[in-house]
Amino acid sequence: MLDLDRLEAYDFALPEVLIARYPAPQREQSRLLVVERCCFCDALFADLPALLVPGDLLVFNDSRVIHARLFGQKATGGEVEILFERLISEKEGLALIRASKSPKPGTTLRLANAFTVEVVGRAGELFHLRLNEEGALLDWIERYGQLPIPPYLGRASETSDEERYQTVYARNPGSVAAPTAGLHFSEALLDALAAHGVGLAWVTLHVGAGTFQPVRSERVSEHVMHSERFFLPQATVEAIAAAKTAGRRVIAVGTTTLRTLEGAAALWGELRAGSGETNLFIRPGYSFRIVDALITNFHLPRSTLLMLVSAFGGYELIRAAYQHAITKGYRFFSYGDAMFLPTCFANEPGEAQ
Numbered sequence: 001m002l003d004l005d006r007l008e009a010y011d012f013a014l015p016e017v018l019i020a021r022y023p024a025p026q027r028e029q030s031r032l033l034v035v036e037r038c039c040f041c042d043a044l045f046a047d048l049p050a051l052l053v054p055g056d057l058l059v060f061n062d063s064r065v066i067h068a069r070l071f072g073q074k075a076t077g078g079e080v081e082i083l084f085e086r087l088i089s090e091k092e093g094l095a096l097i098r099a100s101k102s103p104k105p106g107t108t109l110r111l112a113n114a115f116t117v118e119v120v121g122r123a124g125e126l127f128h129l130r131l132n133e134e135g136a137l138l139d140w141i142e143r144y145g146q147l148p149i150p151p152y153l154g155r156a157s158e159t160s161d162e163e164r165y166q167t168v169y170a171r172n173p174g175s176v177a178a179p180t181a182g183l184h185f186s187e188a189l190l191d192a193l194a195a196h197g198v199g200l201a202w203v204t205l206h207v208g209a210g211t212f213q214p215v216r217s218e219r220v221s222e223h224v225m226h227s228e229r230f231f232l233p234q235a236t237v238e239a240i241a242a243a244k245t246a247g248r249r250v251i252a253v254g255t256t257t258l259r260t261l262e263g264a265a266a267l268w269g270e271l272r273a274g275s276g277e278t279n280l281f282i283r284p285g286y287s288f289r290i291v292d293a294l295i296t297n298f299h300l301p302r303s304t305l306l307m308l309v310s311a312f313g314g315y316e317l318i319r320a321a322y323q324h325a326i327t328k329g330y331r332f333f334s335y336g337d338a339m340f341l342p343t344c345f346a347n348e349p350g351e352a353q
Contacts, residue, residue, distance in 0.1 A: 004284045004315055005220050011301045012322055020331035021153055023164045027186045031330055031337040035313060035321045037345060042328060045184040045338055048295075054197025055248035057239055058295075061179040061256045062202045064170035066138065067145030068209075069157075072111035074099070080109055083148055085126055085176060085209040086229065090136045094126040096209050103127070112144035126209075138173065148176050150334050152300070164335075174206035174229070180297045180334045181254030201239040205230040205260040205278075215302055220283055225304065227279040230260045234273035240290065241271075249292040249342075255305050258282075258312070261290040283307040284315050287347065294341045298325055298332040314345045 002009055024030040027045075034041035034051060043051070052058075068084040081098040088094060097103065107119040109129075117137075120128040131137040147157040149165055157165075167182035169190070194200060210226025217223050240250050240261075252258035263278025265271050271290060281304065294312050299305040310318045321339060330337045 018332050020336035023335040028189045033339045040324045049196045057199040057243040058251050059201045060253045063175040064173040065175045066173050068176040069146045069148040070111045091131045097127050114144045115140045172204045177207040179254045179256040201236040203260045205256045225279040225281040227277045231275040251293040252291045253295050258291050265289045284311045286311045313341050
């Protein structure tokens with residue numbers, strides 16, 4: 001019997017040619033694999049309104065990616081690369097630092113040859129940095145930093161990424177990676193969904209640098225998830241309650257939205273408005289409380305995101321869906337195609353909880 005607590009259970013072979021280095025020419029013209037228990041349907045993302053019914057509720061993550069990657073030097077001349085994981089005040093942030101030697105507290109770093117920060121201390125793998133200049137740290141980062149596109153794209157960020165590595169509804173800055181399932185939505189598609197009677201609601205979860213970190217333990221249950229900040233508005237809580245009362249689906253657009261909703265319910269014991277942090281690790285055996293359906297991209301082998309999707313759809317079904325996507329030439333990862341799971345198969349009778 002397959003041991004789903006083994007990391008190797010979430011491995012798969014992906015031809016490199018299927019890694020999407022750039023997005024589709026138009027957002028809604030990416031492909032959409034509709035995953036049903038009995039069959040797989042190959043569609044376009046533009047077909048999404050036809051797959052939903054009036055009263056369904058789509059919930060989006062409206063976090064905006066910041067220019068979190070910066071390059072600079074120590075006073076000694078040594079080079080550093082910084083990826084801000086989160087801002088903790090107007091002047092301070094936590095960051096990953098790549099350098100020949102880890103900078104000690106009190107070290108001054110000059111970034112982009114434009115401004116300086118001081119190393120205050122450590123917080124685990126992250127460095128606590130404080131701005132030495134006038135103004136807000138976010139303003140300096142946004143002016144002089146680079147968009148932190150995923151490392152597996154194998155290229156530096158380009159001008160086109162400034163638009164395409166953001167969702168059209170991104171408005172709350174704070175993420176170091178895009179909530180990529182949302183990249184397929186255009187303004188026209190959002191309008192079409194609203195005209196079809198589909199509800200639109202919003203949460204904010206600032207995606208942290210941990211999204212790029214691999215699972216290092218061979219036992220999945222030993223992995224410690226990174227914590228991410230979220231905000232759940234009252235209007236969204238009310239919209240979800242109304243959809244549930246009407247017997248309509250709550251559809252998470254992306255794993256970040258799903259983690260926000262399920263994480264908030266786990267944190268507070270119920271879904272209510274407010275802000276908090278979640279390090280909820282969703283893997284096979286998890287029982288979903290809020291989300292009924294999921295739109296998501298195709299994820300990296302051995303990743304926590306693949307484990308989450310396997311929990312939602314059922315391990316064997318997701319494995320078959322990924323093989324179908326590979327055979328049919330779907331494009332993978334952040335700029336790739338999408339998958340729609342119209343129901344939470346893990347919560348069906350007979351599924352492991």
